[in-house]
Amino acid sequence: MPDTILVTVEQREGKLNRVSWETLTAGQALAAETGWTLEAAVVGSGVANFANEVAAKKVSKVYAVESPKLEPYTPDAFSAALKQFIESKQPKLVLLPHTYQVRDFVPKLATAMGRTAITDCIGYKKEGGKLLFTRQMFQGKLAADVSFTCDAPWFVTFQNGAFRGDKAEAGASAAPVETVNVQIADGVIRNKPQEVFKEAKQAVDLTQAEIIVSVGRGIKEQKNIELAKQLAEALGGELAASRPICDSGWLPMDRQIGSSGQTVAPKLYLALGISGAIQHIVGMKGSRTIIAINKDSEAPIFEIADYAVVGNLFDIVPPLIEEVKKAKAGS
């Protein structure tokens, strides 16, 4: 019986991850080069339809590796399921897309089987009967060809974009699909999945704000940030800060204005206790109207301010909030 290449495709939230097609392309190319048989597997609960989708491609066979315990995804369940399945089928080579999910469970799976994984590959070579997998080093400056010295099965993951998913060949006829039910014993799954969340890229988009109230060192203490926040709320604007404030952790980094933060150009920029170092100015000088409050009349912020208020912000801001509220109530 010839050796087998097993491509494990990824499904998530009712969709095949498109990177899976790339891995399938890689599998087809490797199968052509080695003469090995190409098979594919989909892991999950109720994944027969995905298996059928994959079966339309040029593969010998597709397995739906099933267990109700595979939904929702946990690294414990996935590695247990695949370990069982791989041990029974004994493929030579297991190919997976280098996705977050795969990164999560493959090290565990390979270790559980006493094997190594070559991850995040961008290609492969066959040299003297030996398969070499290419990985990038030094941020892409060098490429290293890595081979397995351990026994099969060999685990390889391919980087997103390494192969073309649209080049995955369709089969002459649909490949047979076999459902394999795996048993996952009680107590195997120790992970408790929480709700999936996406880290917001930018929790707040200051570049879209029309009014920004920005605080600098003159705010003195973390608790005084509240004062600026009240003013921002009264004006219906966003709160921002100069670097020292964010560096001290008083406000999150995504609210930092300046050369190492965001560049903004709101209609109104209210600078509270900001001296106006050039590093800050470059991030806000395009603002239509700049009002600066600072007790140091020499502060460079006044050079670009349209309205300069020399005074203690703690004397000025509280009545200002009241006036803004009054004016808004009146309008």
Place this chain on the structure above:
Amino acid sequence: MLVFRKPLENIERPQMPADVVIVGGGPAGMACALRLSQLIDEHNSKNRDSRLSKENIYVLEKSREVGQHCLSGALLDPRSMRELLPGFEKEAPLDAEVNKEAVYFLTEKGKFKFPITPPPLRDHGNYVISLNRFVKWLGSKVEETGITIFTGFAGSELLFDGARVIGVRTDDKGVDKQNQPKSNFEPGYDLHAKVVILAEGTRGSLTKQLIAKFDLAKDSNPQTYGQGIKELWEVPSGRVAPGEVIYTMGWPLTTKEYGGAWIYGGNDNIVSLGFVTGLDYPDPRLDPQRVLQDFKQHPFVASLLEGGKMIRYGAKSLPYGGWWAIPPVAGDGWMILGDSAGFLNSQRLKGIHLAIKSGMLAAETAFEALKKHDFSAATLSGFQKKVESSWIKDELWKVRNFHQGFEHGFFAGLFHAGIQQFTGGRGLRNRYAGTAGHQHMKKLAELPADGGNEAHLLGPAKGDGKLTFDKLTDLYHSGTKHEEDQPAHLVIHDTNICNTRCVKEFGSPCQNFCPANVYEMVDDAEQPNGKRISLNPSNCVHCKTCDIADPYQIITWVPPEGGGGPNYDGM
């Protein structure tokens, strides 16, 4: 709470074998790589059966692009370049050949021109260059030969096997402020090298590690340093001609500080000017960036700059100690080049040509080692011998006591320099002892509260925004940039000393000698003196002054995440 950068422990790191790893892609490192490549090419053309490979020769450079951390005046003495690449003048980026020179002694408002230019400061035949552009060009030559330069990778520590250096660990990438891996974490590589060549520039961090581990400096004078603050100006035409060189001594320094200024005319009305202040001044309140601002206000200098525009700023430390302060430069698996070793002629204020020459000699030794497959101290000490029989030693031997003569002030210095001039560099004895610069710093209690004669030098510069600049404004023009979310790379071994002792005894001089506002004493009612050290590491311009000048010697500069740092375009 400050958390300091340290290679992560108990993690698996990618391992990579190498023949030669050169740490630092400045003039010394690039010259070394280029010379090594030439020697290998020559060998391979004659010995087709025993060819040597260049594939495993690597240059690590912490800046994002080659040359971005290179700063100097700069005047290039072409001697070593003519040996490395005969006819290099035809293709290298040179601004102008020096055609006019003058030396002045400045008083507060006046100036005295030296009737003749002292021989060491005669620069006819040298070239005004931008070291940044020059190194970019040299780096392109290196890459053309097939040697790989890893830009954006810093050497974070040396790897040892007993008394042998066996490689370099590169910087961990994607580590947050708490020294924890982030989602984009990439561990540093362990490059296992047959020979590691340290060309990190002044006060190299791996060089420091090596010197400390093997106590290499035990027979040398302590290295002494200066800090050069540079501004690049674009001025109205006709002020300083291309190839014109001006040196000044005196104002704003007093006789207690060592230092002086340069003004070089480049092409397109670009003027390089800067001030080097010896990092062995007595008053902790002195601020070298302020010194440059005061210098520019001198009527003579102001008249050259008036109506012009400052376009770039930068700072660099340089080793002044001379021949007696150079540690052994080769051992088991390692060699040290350029400013890292201290190959700089402080009398001529020139080191680039020596850095290049030291790189070439190290390349010859590395080449012999590659041929013999022997990288032991016995073979690599060939570099030491080559240095001692080369013109590097001839040149440095003549000025071996120069800087030490100035340790007790300007007039004593002139006296010693005079005698040394007539005794082949000997002076009153063959070897003048030296003192580490930080030991000259006095406590506030020993100094006049108002600053006395130094009063005009002390405290931060205010800046008028046209001729003079406060430090943050100057700093902006260094273009420095770092990943903000990373641990502090200014490793303070005991912050209690900052908060309890230094603030009282010396008044926290880190705030003054740092040219980049990295160090800051912030209000903190919980501290006994009401102040606490705080760091702004992303301001750093990699000059290493803090590592050198801190009076308690508790700061170690280590490279931040590779790719961060100043942008010295045209500097």
